[in-house]
Amino acid sequence: MRIAVVRETREGEARVALVPELVGRLTALGYDVDVEPGAGRRALISDDEYVDAGAGIDPDALAGADLVLAVQPLTAEQVRRLRDGATTVSFLPAAQDPGLVADLRDVGATAFSMELVPRISRAQGMDALSSQALVAGYRCAVVAAGMLRRFFPLNMTAAGTVPPAEVVVLGAGVAGLQAIATARRLGAVVRAYDVRPAAAEEIRSMGAQAIELDLPALEGAGGYAREMTEERATRQRQLLAPYVAAADALITTAAVPGRTAPVLVSAAMVEAMRPGSVVVDLAADSGGNVEGVVAGEVVRIGNAQVWGGRNVAAQMPGPASRLYAQNVVALVTLMTVDGALAPDLGDEILAGCCVTREGRIEHEATRLLVEGA
Structure with a gap:
C-alpha cells in the first residue's frame, strides 16, 4: 500500500x-x-x-x-x-x-x-491540536518579547535597577501554559486567567500568579472551556480591565473548538494600556479574543500594538x-x-x-x- x-x-x-x-x-x-x-x-x-x-x-x-x-x-x-x-x-x-x-x-x-x-x-x-498549540504558545510569547521595547527580566546594574515586564496571559490551555512558561523563562512577571477552575493550579505550577475573579466556572467536555453568556462576558471584561491596563504585554489564547473565539478584551480595555504596550492575540484566526484585532496584521489600538496571529504554528x-x-x-x-x-x-x-x-x-x-x- x-x-x-x-x-x-x-x-x-x-x-x-x-x-x-x-x-x-x-x-x-x-x-x-x-x-x-x-x-x-x-x-x-x-x-x-x-x-x-x-x-x-x-x-x-x-x-x-x-x-x-x-x-x-x-x-x-x-x-x-x-x-x-x-x-x-x-x-x-x-x-x-x-x-x-x-x-x-x-x-x-x-x-x-x-x-x-x-x-x-x-x-x-x-492530539495534533495540543502539539500545534504548544508551538503557537511558545511563538506568541517570543513575539510579545520581540515587539515590546523593554526588557522582560529584572535587571540590577550599577546604573540602576530596571524592573521586569508585567505580562498577562488570558487562557491557560496548552498554548496559554506554554506562553506563560516562555514568558517566565524570559524573566517577566506573569499573571494569567482561565475560566476553568482547574487551570489556576496549572498556572501557579508555571511560576505565574493566577488571576481569580468572582465568577462561576465554565468547564465543558474534554477539558475545554464552554461558551459564556453575554452578561457573564461583560462582567468578566469589567473584572479583567485593571489587570489588562497594568500589563506591558497581553497575550490571549482562549478558543472554543469549532466556534468563534470569545471576545475577552474590548477596544476600550486596550486603550487603557500604557504607551508602548503590546497585545498578542493567538485566536485572531478564529475571530480573535481582542476587539479590533486583524489576523496576520499589526494594528494600533490606543497606545498599544495589537498583533493578530495567523496560522501561528506554521511560523515555526x-x-x-x-x-x-x-x-x-x-x-x-x-x-x-x-x-x-x-x-x-x-x-x-x-x-x-x-x-x-x-x-x-x-x-x-x-x-x-x-x-x-
Missing part, C-alpha cells in the same frame, strides 16, 4: 505532514512512502533527506496513493485526483469549507480529521512539522492491520475523527452542517 505526502499549497502554510526520521516507522508497517517534490522545503527539509530515509520522490504521488497525508485540507483539485477508495489524514475544519467535505463524500474518500481526535488518554499521542515549521508528524504516524499505526490500511470505526478514536467514508458523512455535527437535518 502506498502513502503520499503532499506539498502544502495554501498561503502561509510551511509545515509538512511527515518528516524523514519517521518514514521508517511507516515502511516498517508495510507501506511504500512517496513524497511530492519540495514538500518539506519550507520546513528546511530537502528531498534528498526523504530519499535517504527510504521514501520516493514522485510529482504524481497523490494519484496512486491509498493514504494521503497532509497538514491543511486537500484542495478541491487534489480531491478530484484521489484514486477510488483513497483515505486522507489532515486537519479538516468543516465549518470553514463545508463544500470540501461534500467533495470528499462524493468521490467516496475516507477522510480523517486531526482536530477531531478525541481528547482521551489513549489518544494523547495523536520545523518543530511544528515534527510534532504533527508524530501525531499522524500514531494515528496511521492505529488504523493499520497486518501491513494494510484497515481503520476500525469500532475504535472510539477512529470513529471520533472520521469525517467521510464510503460516500457518506460519518461525523454527525459535520453532516448536519453540510447536509442539514
Whole structure:
C-alpha cells in the first residue's frame, strides 16, 4: 500500500505532514512512502533527506496513493485526483469549507480529521491540536518579547535597577501554559486567567500568579472551556480591565473548538494600556479574543500594538512539522492491520475523527452542517 505526502499549497502554510526520521516507522508497517517534490522545503527539509530515509520522490504521488497525508485540507483539485477508495489524514475544519467535505463524500474518500481526535488518554499521542498549540504558545510569547521595547527580566546594574515586564496571559490551555512558561523563562512577571477552575493550579505550577475573579466556572467536555453568556462576558471584561491596563504585554489564547473565539478584551480595555504596550492575540484566526484585532496584521489600538496571529504554528515549521508528524504516524499505526490500511470505526478514536467514508458523512455535527437535518 502506498502513502503520499503532499506539498502544502495554501498561503502561509510551511509545515509538512511527515518528516524523514519517521518514514521508517511507516515502511516498517508495510507501506511504500512517496513524497511530492519540495514538500518539506519550507520546513528546511530537502528531498534528498526523504530519499535517504527510504521514501520516493514522485510529482504524481497523490494519484496512486491509498493514504494521503497532509497538514491543511486537500484542495478541491487534489480531491478530484484521489484514486477510488483513497483515505486522507489532515486537519479538516468543516465549518470553514463545508463544500470540501461534500467533495470528499462524493468521490467516496475516507477522510480523517486531526482536530477531531478525541481528547482521551489513549489518544494523547495523536492530539495534533495540543502539539500545534504548544508551538503557537511558545511563538506568541517570543513575539510579545520581540515587539515590546523593554526588557522582560529584572535587571540590577550599577546604573540602576530596571524592573521586569508585567505580562498577562488570558487562557491557560496548552498554548496559554506554554506562553506563560516562555514568558517566565524570559524573566517577566506573569499573571494569567482561565475560566476553568482547574487551570489556576496549572498556572501557579508555571511560576505565574493566577488571576481569580468572582465568577462561576465554565468547564465543558474534554477539558475545554464552554461558551459564556453575554452578561457573564461583560462582567468578566469589567473584572479583567485593571489587570489588562497594568500589563506591558497581553497575550490571549482562549478558543472554543469549532466556534468563534470569545471576545475577552474590548477596544476600550486596550486603550487603557500604557504607551508602548503590546497585545498578542493567538485566536485572531478564529475571530480573535481582542476587539479590533486583524489576523496576520499589526494594528494600533490606543497606545498599544495589537498583533493578530495567523496560522501561528506554521511560523515555526520545523518543530511544528515534527510534532504533527508524530501525531499522524500514531494515528496511521492505529488504523493499520497486518501491513494494510484497515481503520476500525469500532475504535472510539477512529470513529471520533472520521469525517467521510464510503460516500457518506460519518461525523454527525459535520453532516448536519453540510447536509442539514
